[in-house]
Each structure stands twice: as C-alpha cells, then as structure tokens.
Amino acid sequence: MPKFENPVIKELIEKYRRLWALNHAMSLMGWDEETYMPSKGVEERAVATAELRALYQELLLSDQFVSLVERAKAQENLNDYERGVVRVVDRELRIARKVPPSLTYEMAKTSSEAFMAWSEAKRRSDFSAFKPYLQKLIDLNKQMAEKLGYEEVPYDALLDLYEEGLRTRDVKAVFDVLGPGLRGLLDKVVSDGYYTVPSPLEEAKYQEEAMRRVNQRVLELLKFPQDRARLDVSPHPFTTNMGVNDVRITTRYEGFDFKRSLFSVVHEFGHATYELQVDPELAMTPIGSGVSLGVHEGQSRFWENVIGRSRAFASLIKPVLDQELGLTKGISEDDLYRYFATVRPSLIRTEADEVTYNLHILLRFELEQLMINGEVKVDELPEMWNDESEKLIGVRPKNDAEGILQDVHWAHGTIGYFPTYTLGNIVASMMYFAFSSRVGDIYSYVTRGDFDTVKSFLRDLVHKYGATYAPKELLRRQLGEEYNAQRLLDYLSSKYLKH
Template sequence: MEVFRDPDILEILGRYRRLWAISHASALMGWDTETYMPPGGAEERGVAQAELATLYQELILREDFTSLVERAAGKEGLNDYERGVIRVLNREISIMRKLPPRLVYELSRAAQEAFQAWRDARAKSDFGLFRPHLEKIVKLNREKADALGYEDHPYDALLDLHEEGLRVKDVDGLFGYLGRELRSILERVRSDGSCTRESPLDSTKYDQSAMERVNRRILDMLNYPWDRARLDVSPHPFTQGMGVGDVRITTRYEGFDFKRSMFSTVHEFGHALYELQVDRDLRMTPIGGGVSLGIHEGQSRFWENVVGRTRAFAELVKPTLDNELGFTRIYSPDELYRYFVEVRPGTIRTEADELTYNLHIVLRYEIEKELITGGLSVDELPEIWNARSEELLGVRPRNDADGVLQDVHWSHGSLGYFPTYTLGNTVAAMMASAYGGRLDEHVRFGNFEPVRGFLREKVHRWGATYAPKELLRRHFGREYDAEALVSYLSSKYSAC
C-alpha cells in the first residue's frame, strides 16, 4: 500500500531526507556518547552536536521548505499519514522559529558537556562537580520557555515539547487524584504485609557475565531482533532509535538484586519494540518514530510491569534464572513473584516498586517547576531533594548519587520530561485493560506474538501519524486515564 500519494507531500519527504539524516547522525553520536566514547572526546562531540542542531534549524526553516509545507497544509484530500506529516512539521517549524539559533547551539553544547560532568559527579557522589553545568542548563531552559511562550506557567512550554498539549494544570490534576488513591492502596498493602516482606534476593550478589546471559536469554524469549538491535551497558539505561532497522538499548549491572538489571532490560525492550514495529513505509519521514514520550513510556512500563512483574513471567523465566544464576533454584515461582512485586519505598526511581514510583515523579516535577520559576536555586537542590524524598517516600538518600544525581535527564538539558513517566503508567494500564484476560496465559507459555501484534496494531505501526491524545481516543476510547492505573494497581496488590 502506498501511504504517501500527494505530489506536494512526496516533494516534502524528499527534501526532509536531509533533515532526517542529521537526526540520524545526531542520534548515533548520542548513543556513542553514553556508551563507548572516551571521556576526552566530550568537548569536540559537544561542538559537533551543537553544529548539527543549528544546521537542522537552518534547513527546516528555509523558505522553500516552509512554504511547501504551508501549501500542502491547505490541501483537501490528504490521507491520515499525509496529515500526520504536516502536523508534525508545522509543530516543529513553529518551535524552531521561536528559538534563537544561539540558544539552540548553547543548549546542545551545554548538554554534551554536562553529561560527562554528571557521569563523573555520580561516580564520585559529588553534586558540586555537576552544579555549574546544571546552573547553565536551568538558565538556558528558562530562556527557552520564554522564547516558546506560554499562557499560564513557564513550565507549560517545556512540558509541551515532550508531550504535545500537556500543561501544568493537567499534571497537577493527575497527581492530585493519583496521590490520594495510591496512598490509600499503599496503606492497605502495608497493613496486610504480604507485599512488603523483604526478600533475601534483594541483597544476593550475582556474577555479571551470568546476568548478561540472563538478559540476552529473556530478550530472545521476547523475540528481540538482533539483526536490527543491540544490548549494551551505560550508567543510566536508555533506548536510542536510529530508525526501524537500528534500535539500541542499554542496561546496567550493580552486582546484586538481579531484578534491577533484568527489569531495566525488559523496560528498554518495550521502548525498542515501539520503534522496531513502526510501519516500514514511514521510515525516514517525520512520522517514522514514536509520537511522544508519554506514549513511549507506556510501552516500556507495559512490558516491565504488566508483563514482567507477574506470576506468569516468574514461571516463564525461572528455568533460565536457575540455569544461569543458580541461587534462584531454592525459590519457588511464587516466591520469585513476591520478590518482583515487593513494595519497599526506596530512593532510586528506576528501581521503585509500582505503587511508590509515581511519588518519585511528583518529587522531580515539583522541583523542576520551582527551578524554572526561580523559586528554587540549584545550590539548594541536594538538601531540598533529600528532605522531599523523606517527606514523600519516607526514605532519605544516603548521598548525592542516590539522591539528586541519580537521573541522567538534566544532563541532557531536559526539563519537562519527568511527568511523561506517570503518563506512561496510565497508558500501560489502559493497554492492559484493552488486551483482556488472556495475557497471563500468553506470558506463561512465552507466546508473545499476540501481545506484539496487539501493540503493533493499536500503537506502534502508526508512528507519529496521530497526536498522542488522538491516538488514545482512536484505539482505546479515552485519553490518559488515571482511573485505569488505579484500578490496575488496586487489583494487582489486593493480594500478593
């Protein structure tokens, strides 16, 4: 089937190929920065990335390109894919017109330099090494919000960059509802006690080479296409898609509590599968990737939690764990499951249980809003972070690495990103509800093709054809539904 037929759209896509090539090269350089690049390459890499970012801005704002997009936008008879191309390009052109080239350059270069500083600071648990870089990033993001413009709150401008149409009032309402409901579920779980028992596996050490084999075996079960994908190691697990034919994920190995590495791998697989299952006819076009961070996070949280943190998955992976790790042989599948879903508030977001995870997002969301308005200074961050962690989660970070330095996002220059994690949790719950009751059976027997097919048809194949809310309305009948998340968690944790 030819998805693009209109002659103006075809001309736009031909001209867009050079823009796509810049994005492709920048993505590859970004992956290399976080995996294999020697630290000494940071300065030159920063300049190269900044030059590419400004070149992209120059090319997308050329009058001959923007006028072609404007002409096509006024045409009737475009199909959904063609309208998606125009929607994405109009949005990007609007953003790029508002941002001074100097700001685009400075943000890109600052992020490259900040990542190396963050990695060093985290390894040494010394916020002071990262502080001047973060001060610059916050300053530049304030400028960015002012340049983009907003109606109610400067943070709205940054939220919208990561999730089209998202506003502070939306997030405040979401967290207000979730906070009340999740605290109620958490109180019930604590009083019952069955989900809060500490497992000896939390502190059991593992051999890294054995854990690497476990992760690869699990990816094999999930039918991870090694001819189009990779698994590597980085300080903070992430996924980088260069295209439908090249998607790369990372995990990390801490030497104990094996579920951390295993679920990080399954989580990133969810992100990768989204990019890998985009319709191949959309390759190298503006709609040839995931539509938003919230929808993307929904895919990773679906695989990590809805599929992975289940009794069925514990039964499926136990033989692999027993063969490779050995020490799991004395545990039953039910004991493994309890280990997978135990509720124990901690300081690390990426290792948080499903019930307390969103409280980690609330902490970051509130801090970011205050940083952007100037109500909070970068110097105050470590102490404010620790105090609010203790208030929200009942735990105080031992050091900067477990606290303010744990996430990589600020070193990427990204403020306004964190709320999309909670949006993703709601999307995962919505997809679980839509899939129905046979999911456990499919997981237990490793029959993942129906699951992959469901996600392909409902979300993946469309890429960015539809805006996030429209995609959800079309295929799930509603937008971000916090009630679906509460229902899912209440049912799951009614009995462990």
C-alpha cells in the same frame, strides 16, 4: 492503498529524507559513543555531532524547505497520515524558529558545564557546587518558555517540548488522583507485608557471562528480532533507533541483584518493539517513529511491569534462571515473583518499585513548577526536596547525593521531562485493561509464552501509527480516553492487594 498520495506531501517527504539521514547518522554516533567508542574519541565526536546538528538546523530552516511546508499546510483533503506529516514537520519548524541559536548554544554550553559540576557535586554530596549551574539552567529554561510561548503558565511550554500538547493542568489532574491514591495503596501494601519482605536475591552476586546468557534467552522468548535489533552494554541502559529495521538496546551488569539487568533489558525491549512495529510504509518519513516520550514510556513500562513483574513471567523464565544463573534453584516461583514485584519505600527514583515510583515524580513535578514560576530560591531546594520525600514517600535523604543530586536531568537542563515517566505508567495500565477487555487475560498468554499475540495487539493499538496522531488524539482514538490516572490505581490495586 498508499499512505501518501498528495504530490506536495510526497515532495515534502522526499526533501525531508536528507534531514532523516542526518538524524540516522547522529543516532548511530550517539549509540556508538555510549557503547564502543574509544574514550579519547569524545572531543572529535562532539565536534562532528555539533556540526551535523548545525547542518540539520540549516536545512530545516532553509527557504526552500520552509516554503514547501507552507504549501503542504495549505493543502486540502489530506488523509490522516499526510496530516500527521504536516503536523510533525510544522511543529519542529515552529520550535526551531522561536528559539534563537544563541539560546540553544547557551543551553548546550551550560548543560555541558553543569553535567561535570553535578557529577563532582554528587560524588561529594555537596549541592553548593552545583547550585550556580542549576540557577543558570532555571533562568535559561524560563527564557526558553517565553520564546516558545504559552497560553496558561510558562511550565506548559517546557512540558510540550517532551510531550506534545501536554499542559500543567493535565499533569495536576493526574496527580490529584495519584497522590492520595498511591499513598493509601502504599500504606495497605506495607501493612499487609506480603510484598515488602527482603529477598536474599537482592544481595546475591552473579557472573556477568551467565547473566548475558539469561538476557539473550529472555529476548529469544520475547521474540526479539536479531536481524533488526541488537543488545549491547552501556553505563546507563537506553534504546536508540536508526530506522524501522535497525534498533539498538543496552543493559548494564552490576554483578548483584540480577533483576536490575534483567528488567533493563525487558524495559528497553518495550521501547524497541514500538519502533520495530511502526508501519514500514512510514519509514524515513517525519512520522516513522514513536510519537512522544510518554507514549513511548508506556510501551516499556507495559513490558517491564505489567508483563515482566508478573507471577506468570516469573514462572516462565525460572527454568532459564535456574539453568544459566543458578541463584534461583533453591527458591519457589512465588518467592521469585515477590523478588520481582517487591514494594519498599526508598530514596532513589531509578530503583523505586511500581507503587512508589510515581510519588518520586510528583516530588519533582512540584519543585519544577516552583522553580519556573520563581516561587522558590535555589538555596531552599535541598531542604524542600527532603521534606517532600519524607511526606510523600516516607523516607528522608541523609545527604544531597541521596536527595536533590540523585538525578541527572536538571544538569542536562531538561526541566519538564519528569512527568512523562508517570504518563508512561498510566498508558501502560490503560493498555493492560484494553487487552483484558478486547483479547482476554494477558497472563494466560504470558504463561504460554505467546508474545506474538501481545505484540500484534500493541502493533494494531499504537505502534503501527508511528507519530501519525498527536499523543492525546492517539489515546482518544485507540483507548477511548486520555491520561486516565485511575487506570493505574486500578491496575496496581488488582496486583498488590490480591495475592
């Protein structure tokens, strides 16, 4: 039965295709900019991207398109897919109408300047050079929140930009469970010592060409469709999708600690698989891609952590590592697994393990609320960061580069983004338990390399719906609950307290 039958919805989808085509072009341009574009092409690319974004806004807010959306909203007896189309487009229109172009321009301009200032400030480990830009970006985000509107607190409006329907109270409820739970779990894991032993592989150097072969062979094991997707190299690993049949992922090669490159690939594979398994009937429609950052992160964390950092996966790929890389020939499967699943309190979020990672997010969540509520001065942030890091994670930054300057997000003006990382970890654990109860022991499938069964389960659970349902509704429908933080604690406990 066709997904779209209402004539007004069909007309809306047809008109939307031009907007989709612009997004397709901008996605491809963004991917090219991060991978193969000559360095001197950046100025013209910036102009081209800005012009396309302006054209997109012009088409979105045109009287013809707005009136068509209003007609679609008035339709009755729509099916779930048709309602999803209306929800997604109407939300995009609402945001575009409420945020004036002058504010959008000022945010983009300040972010560009702030990124350059942050880069230099981080290099010199000097927060004072970045401070005025952060103050301005906080002020602009406050203005953004007021323009967008909110029912409870200003931070809600910013959270909603990155995770539809997410509220501050939702995130607080998550960390009320995770905060003490993770601290207690971390103390037990450190006391036990099994997962905290440093591995010589952390410092071992590798040849890039050999690691490229490893990554390609691992993707073959995972059944990465080479005719619909590809792997490239970029300074920071990412995934971008042009459509349901063209998804690009990247990794990087640092020359040591090979799991960094490997798990970047497995992580991005999770993002890519979500997009590749959206129902083809939803292609080129407003609901033809993943629904939110949190749900998307759930897919990547599921593959990276639940599957990738497992004993079964270590055993499965050890022959590949032995043959192509050679560094693992002298160690046992158990030592390889512990290298993958190491737990060690550390300063840098992007290098954090499964147990401590969300404590890094809690730190940022607490500071962002204070920033947006005007309850902290920018001058006070570095010391507050250091104090919270010591209290939550047990390590204290020695300088600004290790502390408040380590992440790029605030330089980009993206306040409200960080909590989606923790939501992703929660969603991943919820899917793990769903697989266990509905299919069986997932690691028996990993041991056999039966990833088709795993991917089919995820497709039917989440992927095929694209953005048909809002994030919370999707989780309620398919998993029976929203962001259940206890699931993450249960998953981590089952993994790290039993060996």
